[in-house]
Amino acid sequence: MIRRSIYEEEHEIFRRSVSAWAEKEVFPHAEAWADDGVIPHEVWRSAGEQGYLAMFADEKYGGLGVDDFRYDMILNEVLAARESGLFLTLHNRIVAPYIHKFGTDDQRERYMPGIVSGDTVLAIAMTEPGTGSDLAAVSTRAVEHDDHWVLNGSKTYISNGMLAGLVVVAAKTNPQASHEVGLFLVEPGMEGFARGRNLKKLGLPSQDTSELFFDNVKVPKANVLGDPTKGFRMMMTNLAEERLIGAVGFMARAERAFEITLEYIQERRAFGKPVGTFQNSRFKMASMRTELDAGWALTDHCARSHMEGELSGEMAAEVKLFTSEVEGRVVDECLQLHGGAGYMEEYEISRLYRDARISRIYAGTSEIMREIIGRGLGLDDRGRN
Numbered sequence: 001m002i003r004r005s006i007y008e009e010e011h012e013i014f015r016r017s018v019s020a021w022a023e024k025e026v027f028p029h030a031e032a033w034a035d036d037g038v039i040p041h042e043v044w045r046s047a048g049e050q051g052y053l054a055m056f057a058d059e060k061y062g063g064l065g066v067d068d069f070r071y072d073m074i075l076n077e078v079l080a081a082r083e084s085g086l087f088l089t090l091h092n093r094i095v096a097p098y099i100h101k102f103g104t105d106d107q108r109e110r111y112m113p114g115i116v117s118g119d120t121v122l123a124i125a126m127t128e129p130g131t132g133s134d135l136a137a138v139s140t141r142a143v144e145h146d147d148h149w150v151l152n153g154s155k156t157y158i159s160n161g162m163l164a165g166l167v168v169v170a171a172k173t174n175p176q177a178s179h180e181v182g183l184f185l186v187e188p189g190m191e192g193f194a195r196g197r198n199l200k201k202l203g204l205p206s207q208d209t210s211e212l213f214f215d216n217v218k219v220p221k222a223n224v225l226g227d228p229t230k231g232f233r234m235m236m237t238n239l240a241e242e243r244l245i246g247a248v249g250f251m252a253r254a255e256r257a258f259e260i261t262l263e264y265i266q267e268r269r270a271f272g273k274p275v276g277t278f279q280n281s282r283f284k285m286a287s288m289r290t291e292l293d294a295g296w297a298l299t300d301h302c303a304r305s306h307m308e309g310e311l312s313g314e315m316a317a318e319v320k321l322f323t324s325e326v327e328g329r330v331v332d333e334c335l336q337l338h339g340g341a342g343y344m345e346e347y348e349i350s351r352l353y354r355d356a357r358i359s360r361i362y363a364g365t366s367e368i369m370r371e372i373i374g375r376g377l378g379l380d381d382r383g384r385n
Protein backbone atom coordinates (compact mmCIF):
# COMPACT_ATOMS: atom_id res chain seq x y z
CA MET A 1 0.00 0.00 0.00
CA ILE A 2 1.31 3.40 -0.99
CA ARG A 3 2.44 5.83 1.71
CA ARG A 4 1.06 9.18 0.66
CA SER A 5 3.45 12.01 1.34
CA ILE A 6 1.37 14.98 0.26
CA TYR A 7 0.12 15.78 3.74
CA GLU A 8 1.99 17.40 6.64
CA GLU A 9 1.17 16.99 10.31
CA GLU A 10 -1.16 20.02 10.32
CA HIS A 11 -3.25 18.40 7.60
CA GLU A 12 -3.64 15.23 9.66
CA ILE A 13 -4.70 17.29 12.67
CA PHE A 14 -7.25 18.95 10.41
CA ARG A 15 -8.45 15.53 9.20
CA ARG A 16 -9.08 14.47 12.80
CA SER A 17 -11.13 17.58 13.51
CA VAL A 18 -13.18 17.20 10.30
CA SER A 19 -13.81 13.53 11.12
CA ALA A 20 -14.91 14.38 14.67
CA TRP A 21 -17.27 17.07 13.38
CA ALA A 22 -18.68 14.78 10.68
CA GLU A 23 -19.21 11.91 13.16
CA LYS A 24 -21.42 14.25 15.16
CA GLU A 25 -23.03 16.60 12.67
CA VAL A 26 -23.12 14.68 9.41
CA PHE A 27 -22.91 10.87 9.31
CA PRO A 28 -25.65 10.10 11.86
CA HIS A 29 -28.12 12.15 9.80
CA ALA A 30 -27.23 10.93 6.31
CA GLU A 31 -30.11 8.47 6.12
CA ALA A 32 -32.73 11.08 7.06
CA TRP A 33 -31.28 13.52 4.53
CA ALA A 34 -31.41 10.84 1.86
CA ASP A 35 -35.15 10.46 2.57
CA ASP A 36 -35.62 14.23 2.34
CA GLY A 37 -33.56 14.55 -0.85
CA VAL A 38 -31.75 17.57 0.54
CA ILE A 39 -29.29 18.48 3.27
CA PRO A 40 -30.50 21.07 5.81
CA HIS A 41 -29.02 24.53 5.42
CA GLU A 42 -27.95 24.51 9.09
CA VAL A 43 -25.29 21.93 8.29
CA TRP A 44 -23.69 24.36 5.87
CA ARG A 45 -23.73 27.01 8.56
CA SER A 46 -22.20 24.57 11.00
CA ALA A 47 -19.42 23.87 8.46
CA GLY A 48 -18.97 27.62 8.13
CA GLU A 49 -18.62 27.99 11.91
CA GLN A 50 -15.89 25.37 11.85
CA GLY A 51 -14.02 27.38 9.20
CA TYR A 52 -14.47 24.68 6.53
CA LEU A 53 -15.95 26.95 3.86
CA ALA A 54 -13.83 28.91 1.37
CA MET A 55 -10.82 28.78 3.64
CA PHE A 56 -8.83 30.70 1.04
CA ALA A 57 -11.04 33.79 1.51
CA ASP A 58 -9.44 36.87 2.95
CA GLU A 59 -9.87 37.51 6.67
CA LYS A 60 -11.84 40.68 5.89
CA TYR A 61 -14.58 38.39 4.54
CA GLY A 62 -14.41 36.15 7.60
CA GLY A 63 -12.17 33.61 5.84
CA LEU A 64 -8.93 32.13 7.11
CA GLY A 65 -6.80 33.37 4.25
CA VAL A 66 -5.39 29.84 3.89
CA ASP A 67 -5.12 28.87 0.24
CA ASP A 68 -3.90 25.31 0.63
CA PHE A 69 -5.72 22.89 -1.68
CA ARG A 70 -4.87 19.99 0.64
CA TYR A 71 -7.42 21.11 3.24
CA ASP A 72 -10.17 20.75 0.68
CA MET A 73 -8.77 17.38 -0.37
CA ILE A 74 -9.17 16.24 3.22
CA LEU A 75 -12.71 17.60 3.48
CA ASN A 76 -13.58 15.64 0.37
CA GLU A 77 -11.79 12.46 1.50
CA VAL A 78 -13.65 12.44 4.81
CA LEU A 79 -17.10 13.37 3.51
CA ALA A 80 -17.20 11.51 0.18
CA ALA A 81 -16.11 8.20 1.69
CA ARG A 82 -19.17 7.99 3.90
CA GLU A 83 -22.00 8.71 1.45
CA SER A 84 -23.06 11.81 3.37
CA GLY A 85 -23.93 13.66 0.18
CA LEU A 86 -22.47 16.79 1.76
CA PHE A 87 -20.30 18.08 -1.04
CA LEU A 88 -18.63 21.08 0.63
CA THR A 89 -15.95 21.14 -2.02
CA LEU A 90 -18.52 21.85 -4.74
CA HIS A 91 -19.06 25.14 -2.91
CA ASN A 92 -15.40 25.65 -1.92
CA ARG A 93 -13.47 24.52 -4.96
CA ILE A 94 -15.88 24.37 -7.85
CA VAL A 95 -17.96 27.54 -7.50
CA ALA A 96 -16.41 29.95 -4.97
CA PRO A 97 -13.19 30.35 -7.01
CA TYR A 98 -15.22 32.00 -9.78
CA ILE A 99 -16.22 34.82 -7.44
CA HIS A 100 -12.88 34.92 -5.67
CA LYS A 101 -10.80 34.94 -8.89
CA PHE A 102 -12.96 36.66 -11.47
CA GLY A 103 -15.25 38.81 -9.31
CA THR A 104 -14.92 42.54 -8.69
CA ASP A 105 -14.12 43.92 -5.23
CA ASP A 106 -17.78 44.85 -4.93
CA GLN A 107 -18.90 41.29 -5.78
CA ARG A 108 -16.41 39.78 -3.33
CA GLU A 109 -17.58 42.18 -0.62
CA ARG A 110 -21.21 41.33 -1.26
CA TYR A 111 -20.89 37.57 -1.52
CA MET A 112 -17.75 36.23 0.15
CA PRO A 113 -18.93 36.74 3.78
CA GLY A 114 -22.06 34.63 3.14
CA ILE A 115 -20.03 32.04 1.24
CA VAL A 116 -17.63 31.71 4.16
CA SER A 117 -20.34 31.56 6.85
CA GLY A 118 -22.53 29.10 4.93
CA ASP A 119 -25.43 31.57 4.73
CA THR A 120 -25.02 31.53 0.96
CA VAL A 121 -24.74 28.07 -0.61
CA LEU A 122 -23.34 28.09 -4.14
CA ALA A 123 -24.29 26.35 -7.37
CA ILE A 124 -23.07 26.52 -10.93
CA ALA A 125 -25.46 26.11 -13.83
CA MET A 126 -23.98 25.15 -17.17
CA THR A 127 -25.95 22.07 -18.23
CA GLU A 128 -29.27 22.48 -20.05
CA PRO A 129 -31.98 20.05 -21.10
CA GLY A 130 -30.58 20.22 -24.65
CA THR A 131 -26.85 20.18 -23.96
CA GLY A 132 -24.28 19.09 -21.41
CA SER A 133 -21.02 17.88 -22.88
CA ASP A 134 -21.15 20.46 -25.65
CA LEU A 135 -20.96 23.62 -23.57
CA ALA A 136 -20.63 25.83 -26.63
CA ALA A 137 -24.17 24.83 -27.55
CA VAL A 138 -25.85 26.36 -24.48
CA SER A 139 -29.02 28.13 -25.50
CA THR A 140 -29.74 30.17 -22.38
CA ARG A 141 -29.48 33.67 -23.72
CA ALA A 142 -28.42 36.96 -22.11
CA VAL A 143 -29.32 40.22 -23.86
CA GLU A 144 -27.68 43.48 -22.86
CA HIS A 145 -29.72 46.53 -21.85
CA ASP A 146 -28.57 49.85 -20.32
CA ASP A 147 -27.69 48.82 -16.79
CA HIS A 148 -28.66 45.15 -16.83
CA TRP A 149 -28.85 41.94 -18.85
CA VAL A 150 -32.01 39.93 -19.46
CA LEU A 151 -31.68 36.18 -19.05
CA ASN A 152 -33.92 33.58 -20.69
CA GLY A 153 -33.57 29.81 -20.73
CA SER A 154 -33.38 26.79 -18.46
CA LYS A 155 -30.79 24.62 -16.76
CA THR A 156 -30.96 21.10 -15.40
CA TYR A 157 -29.12 18.60 -13.15
CA ILE A 158 -27.84 21.49 -11.02
CA SER A 159 -26.23 20.36 -7.76
CA ASN A 160 -27.32 22.47 -4.76
CA GLY A 161 -30.04 23.79 -7.06
CA MET A 162 -32.70 23.83 -4.33
CA LEU A 163 -30.49 25.23 -1.57
CA ALA A 164 -28.38 27.69 -3.50
CA GLY A 165 -28.42 31.32 -2.45
CA LEU A 166 -26.27 32.26 -5.42
CA VAL A 167 -26.03 30.58 -8.81
CA VAL A 168 -23.33 31.19 -11.40
CA VAL A 169 -25.25 30.87 -14.67
CA ALA A 170 -23.62 30.39 -18.08
CA ALA A 171 -25.52 32.11 -20.88
CA LYS A 172 -24.74 32.98 -24.45
CA THR A 173 -24.14 36.68 -24.97
CA ASN A 174 -23.66 36.50 -28.73
CA PRO A 175 -25.67 33.82 -30.55
CA GLN A 176 -23.50 34.25 -33.65
CA ALA A 177 -20.31 33.31 -31.79
CA SER A 178 -20.59 29.90 -30.09
CA HIS A 179 -17.84 30.63 -27.56
CA GLU A 180 -19.15 34.02 -26.44
CA VAL A 181 -20.65 33.06 -23.13
CA GLY A 182 -21.07 35.19 -20.02
CA LEU A 183 -21.30 34.16 -16.37
CA PHE A 184 -24.10 35.80 -14.41
CA LEU A 185 -24.62 35.87 -10.65
CA VAL A 186 -28.27 35.05 -10.07
CA GLU A 187 -29.94 35.26 -6.67
CA PRO A 188 -33.22 33.66 -5.56
CA GLY A 189 -35.09 36.95 -5.13
CA MET A 190 -34.69 37.99 -8.77
CA GLU A 191 -37.99 38.17 -10.60
CA GLY A 192 -38.41 35.46 -13.24
CA PHE A 193 -35.92 33.08 -11.60
CA ALA A 194 -37.58 29.83 -10.50
CA ARG A 195 -36.48 26.41 -9.29
CA GLY A 196 -38.13 23.38 -10.79
CA ARG A 197 -38.18 19.80 -9.51
CA ASN A 198 -35.65 18.36 -7.10
CA LEU A 199 -34.80 15.45 -9.42
CA LYS A 200 -34.92 11.86 -8.17
CA LYS A 201 -31.66 10.08 -8.94
CA LEU A 202 -30.02 6.66 -9.05
CA GLY A 203 -27.56 7.66 -6.31
CA LEU A 204 -26.46 10.51 -4.05
CA PRO A 205 -30.01 10.74 -2.69
CA SER A 206 -29.36 13.52 -0.19
CA GLN A 207 -27.82 15.87 -2.74
CA ASP A 208 -30.40 18.22 -4.22
CA THR A 209 -30.10 18.22 -8.01
CA SER A 210 -32.60 20.40 -9.75
CA GLU A 211 -33.96 22.31 -12.68
CA LEU A 212 -33.66 26.09 -12.84
CA PHE A 213 -35.70 28.42 -15.02
CA PHE A 214 -34.99 31.96 -16.21
CA ASP A 215 -37.87 33.93 -17.61
CA ASN A 216 -36.82 37.49 -18.47
CA VAL A 217 -34.64 37.68 -15.38
CA LYS A 218 -33.14 41.16 -15.05
CA VAL A 219 -29.55 40.73 -13.89
CA PRO A 220 -27.85 44.02 -12.94
CA LYS A 221 -24.52 44.65 -14.65
CA ALA A 222 -22.97 44.60 -11.18
CA ASN A 223 -23.76 40.85 -11.21
CA VAL A 224 -21.80 39.98 -14.35
CA LEU A 225 -18.70 37.97 -13.58
CA GLY A 226 -15.71 39.26 -15.52
CA ASP A 227 -15.95 39.89 -19.26
CA PRO A 228 -19.40 38.72 -20.51
CA THR A 229 -17.80 37.30 -23.66
CA LYS A 230 -15.09 35.32 -21.83
CA GLY A 231 -17.13 33.00 -19.63
CA PHE A 232 -16.03 30.02 -21.66
CA ARG A 233 -12.39 30.69 -20.88
CA MET A 234 -13.19 31.14 -17.17
CA MET A 235 -15.03 27.82 -17.15
CA MET A 236 -12.14 26.04 -18.86
CA THR A 237 -9.70 27.42 -16.27
CA ASN A 238 -11.83 26.32 -13.33
CA LEU A 239 -12.85 22.95 -14.73
CA ALA A 240 -9.33 21.61 -14.14
CA GLU A 241 -9.69 22.24 -10.39
CA GLU A 242 -13.21 20.80 -10.45
CA ARG A 243 -11.98 17.58 -12.06
CA LEU A 244 -9.11 17.22 -9.61
CA ILE A 245 -11.24 17.74 -6.51
CA GLY A 246 -13.72 15.27 -8.00
CA ALA A 247 -10.93 12.72 -8.37
CA VAL A 248 -10.11 12.97 -4.67
CA GLY A 249 -13.69 12.06 -3.80
CA PHE A 250 -13.77 9.15 -6.27
CA MET A 251 -10.61 7.72 -4.74
CA ALA A 252 -11.94 8.17 -1.21
CA ARG A 253 -15.10 6.24 -2.05
CA ALA A 254 -13.15 3.49 -3.79
CA GLU A 255 -10.79 3.21 -0.82
CA ARG A 256 -13.74 2.92 1.56
CA ALA A 257 -15.26 0.17 -0.61
CA PHE A 258 -11.95 -1.68 -0.48
CA GLU A 259 -11.62 -1.35 3.31
CA ILE A 260 -15.10 -2.60 4.13
CA THR A 261 -14.72 -5.46 1.67
CA LEU A 262 -11.38 -6.52 3.15
CA GLU A 263 -13.11 -6.78 6.51
CA TYR A 264 -16.19 -8.53 5.12
CA ILE A 265 -14.35 -11.29 3.25
CA GLN A 266 -12.30 -12.17 6.29
CA GLU A 267 -15.45 -12.81 8.29
CA ARG A 268 -17.81 -14.29 5.72
CA ARG A 269 -17.33 -18.03 5.31
CA ALA A 270 -18.10 -20.37 2.40
CA PHE A 271 -17.10 -24.00 1.90
CA GLY A 272 -15.69 -24.03 5.43
CA LYS A 273 -13.31 -21.11 5.10
CA PRO A 274 -13.27 -17.31 4.92
CA VAL A 275 -14.22 -16.02 1.47
CA GLY A 276 -11.07 -13.90 1.56
CA THR A 277 -8.85 -16.97 1.48
CA PHE A 278 -9.99 -18.11 -1.97
CA GLN A 279 -7.31 -17.39 -4.51
CA ASN A 280 -9.84 -15.45 -6.60
CA SER A 281 -10.59 -13.09 -3.69
CA ARG A 282 -6.90 -12.59 -2.97
CA PHE A 283 -6.15 -11.82 -6.60
CA LYS A 284 -9.09 -9.43 -6.93
CA MET A 285 -8.07 -7.58 -3.77
CA ALA A 286 -4.45 -7.46 -4.92
CA SER A 287 -5.44 -6.00 -8.29
CA MET A 288 -7.68 -3.43 -6.61
CA ARG A 289 -4.96 -2.45 -4.13
CA THR A 290 -2.62 -1.84 -7.07
CA GLU A 291 -5.19 0.26 -8.91
CA LEU A 292 -5.95 2.28 -5.79
CA ASP A 293 -2.29 2.99 -5.17
CA ALA A 294 -1.83 4.08 -8.79
CA GLY A 295 -4.91 6.30 -8.47
CA TRP A 296 -3.68 8.00 -5.30
CA ALA A 297 -0.21 8.51 -6.81
CA LEU A 298 -1.70 10.22 -9.87
CA THR A 299 -4.12 12.26 -7.75
CA ASP A 300 -1.39 13.49 -5.41
CA HIS A 301 0.88 14.24 -8.36
CA CYS A 302 -1.86 16.37 -9.93
CA ALA A 303 -2.61 18.06 -6.61
CA ARG A 304 1.04 19.07 -6.32
CA SER A 305 1.01 20.39 -9.90
CA HIS A 306 -2.16 22.31 -9.11
CA MET A 307 -0.63 23.87 -6.02
CA GLU A 308 2.31 24.97 -8.18
CA GLY A 309 -0.10 26.46 -10.73
CA GLU A 310 0.89 23.89 -13.34
CA LEU A 311 -2.06 21.53 -13.67
CA SER A 312 -2.92 21.35 -17.36
CA GLY A 313 -6.41 20.65 -18.72
CA GLU A 314 -5.12 17.36 -20.13
CA MET A 315 -3.68 16.18 -16.80
CA ALA A 316 -6.90 17.17 -15.03
CA ALA A 317 -8.79 15.10 -17.62
CA GLU A 318 -6.40 12.16 -17.07
CA VAL A 319 -6.87 12.14 -13.31
CA LYS A 320 -10.65 12.49 -13.61
CA LEU A 321 -10.83 9.73 -16.19
CA PHE A 322 -8.54 7.32 -14.37
CA THR A 323 -9.89 7.73 -10.84
CA SER A 324 -13.54 7.61 -11.84
CA GLU A 325 -12.93 4.43 -13.82
CA VAL A 326 -10.95 2.91 -10.93
CA GLU A 327 -13.83 3.75 -8.60
CA GLY A 328 -16.30 2.10 -10.96
CA ARG A 329 -14.26 -1.10 -11.20
CA VAL A 330 -13.50 -1.24 -7.47
CA VAL A 331 -17.08 -0.79 -6.25
CA ASP A 332 -18.25 -3.39 -8.75
CA GLU A 333 -15.66 -6.01 -7.72
CA CYS A 334 -16.24 -5.24 -4.03
CA LEU A 335 -19.98 -5.68 -4.40
CA GLN A 336 -19.37 -9.02 -6.12
CA LEU A 337 -17.20 -10.17 -3.20
CA HIS A 338 -20.09 -9.39 -0.85
CA GLY A 339 -22.39 -11.81 -2.73
CA GLY A 340 -26.12 -11.24 -2.18
CA ALA A 341 -25.45 -8.99 0.80
CA GLY A 342 -23.85 -6.56 -1.62
CA TYR A 343 -27.20 -6.04 -3.29
CA MET A 344 -28.91 -5.14 -0.02
CA GLU A 345 -29.28 -1.49 0.83
CA GLU A 346 -28.38 -2.13 4.45
CA TYR A 347 -24.85 -3.01 3.33
CA GLU A 348 -22.74 0.05 2.72
CA ILE A 349 -21.18 -1.40 -0.41
CA SER A 350 -24.52 -1.31 -2.24
CA ARG A 351 -24.76 2.43 -1.60
CA LEU A 352 -21.14 3.08 -2.58
CA TYR A 353 -21.80 1.18 -5.82
CA ARG A 354 -24.90 3.22 -6.58
CA ASP A 355 -23.25 6.56 -5.74
CA ALA A 356 -20.17 5.80 -7.84
CA ARG A 357 -22.04 5.66 -11.13
CA ILE A 358 -22.19 9.43 -11.52
CA SER A 359 -18.41 9.88 -11.29
CA ARG A 360 -17.89 8.85 -14.92
CA ILE A 361 -20.55 11.31 -16.07
CA TYR A 362 -20.51 14.63 -14.24
CA ALA A 363 -17.77 17.25 -14.48
CA GLY A 364 -17.30 15.92 -18.01
CA THR A 365 -17.92 12.33 -19.09
CA SER A 366 -15.15 9.76 -19.56
CA GLU A 367 -15.58 10.16 -23.32
CA ILE A 368 -15.06 13.92 -23.11
CA MET A 369 -12.00 13.35 -20.89
CA ARG A 370 -10.57 11.07 -23.61
CA GLU A 371 -11.37 13.74 -26.20
CA ILE A 372 -9.41 16.34 -24.20
CA ILE A 373 -6.45 14.02 -23.67
CA GLY A 374 -6.52 12.92 -27.32
CA ARG A 375 -6.68 16.48 -28.61
CA GLY A 376 -3.65 17.27 -26.45
CA LEU A 377 -1.81 14.60 -28.44
CA GLY A 378 -2.70 16.42 -31.66
CA LEU A 379 -5.12 13.66 -32.61
CA ASP A 380 -8.05 15.63 -33.98
CA ASP A 381 -9.19 17.09 -37.29
CA ARG A 382 -7.22 20.25 -36.62
CA GLY A 383 -4.14 18.43 -35.32
CA ARG A 384 -1.18 16.98 -37.09
CA ASN A 385 -2.63 13.46 -37.57
Ligand SMILES: Cc1cc2nc3c(=O)[nH]c(=O)nc-3n(C[C@H](O)[C@H](O)[C@H](O)COP(=O)(O)OP(=O)(O)OC[C@H]3O[C@@H](n4cnc5c(N)ncnc54)[C@H](O)[C@@H]3O)c2cc1C
Binding pocket: 123, 124, 125, 126, 127, 130, 131, 132, 133, 134, 156, 157, 158, 159, 160, 201, 204, 209, 358, 361, 362, 363, 364, 365, 366, 367, 368, 371
Ligand atom coordinates in the same frame (compact mmCIF):
# COMPACT_ATOMS: atom_id res chain seq x y z
C1 LIG B 1 -26.01 14.17 -10.22
C2 LIG B 1 -25.59 15.18 -11.24
C3 LIG B 1 -25.11 16.42 -10.82
C4 LIG B 1 -24.76 17.39 -11.77
N1 LIG B 1 -24.38 18.64 -11.33
C5 LIG B 1 -24.22 19.63 -12.25
C6 LIG B 1 -24.03 20.99 -11.84
O1 LIG B 1 -23.96 21.30 -10.64
N2 LIG B 1 -23.92 21.94 -12.80
C7 LIG B 1 -23.98 21.66 -14.13
O2 LIG B 1 -23.87 22.56 -14.94
N3 LIG B 1 -24.15 20.37 -14.55
C8 LIG B 1 -24.29 19.36 -13.65
N4 LIG B 1 -24.50 18.07 -14.06
C9 LIG B 1 -24.53 17.77 -15.49
C10 LIG B 1 -23.35 16.96 -15.98
O3 LIG B 1 -22.17 17.71 -15.93
C11 LIG B 1 -23.71 16.46 -17.39
O4 LIG B 1 -24.75 15.51 -17.22
C12 LIG B 1 -22.52 15.85 -18.10
O5 LIG B 1 -21.57 16.84 -18.43
C13 LIG B 1 -22.95 15.14 -19.41
O6 LIG B 1 -23.76 15.95 -20.20
P1 LIG B 1 -25.17 15.37 -20.74
O7 LIG B 1 -25.90 14.81 -19.58
O8 LIG B 1 -25.83 16.43 -21.52
O9 LIG B 1 -24.78 14.18 -21.70
P2 LIG B 1 -24.58 14.28 -23.28
O10 LIG B 1 -23.66 15.40 -23.59
O11 LIG B 1 -25.91 14.25 -23.93
O12 LIG B 1 -23.83 12.90 -23.57
C14 LIG B 1 -24.49 11.67 -23.84
C15 LIG B 1 -23.42 10.63 -24.19
O13 LIG B 1 -22.74 11.05 -25.38
C16 LIG B 1 -21.36 11.07 -25.14
N5 LIG B 1 -20.71 12.12 -25.91
C17 LIG B 1 -21.07 13.44 -25.97
N6 LIG B 1 -20.21 14.12 -26.75
C18 LIG B 1 -19.28 13.21 -27.19
C19 LIG B 1 -18.14 13.28 -28.03
N7 LIG B 1 -17.73 14.43 -28.58
N8 LIG B 1 -17.45 12.14 -28.27
C20 LIG B 1 -17.83 10.96 -27.74
N9 LIG B 1 -18.90 10.84 -26.93
C21 LIG B 1 -19.61 11.94 -26.66
C22 LIG B 1 -21.22 11.33 -23.63
O14 LIG B 1 -19.96 10.93 -23.17
C23 LIG B 1 -22.36 10.49 -23.10
O15 LIG B 1 -21.95 9.16 -23.00
C24 LIG B 1 -24.82 17.09 -13.14
C25 LIG B 1 -25.29 15.83 -13.55
C26 LIG B 1 -25.69 14.90 -12.62
C27 LIG B 1 -26.24 13.59 -13.12
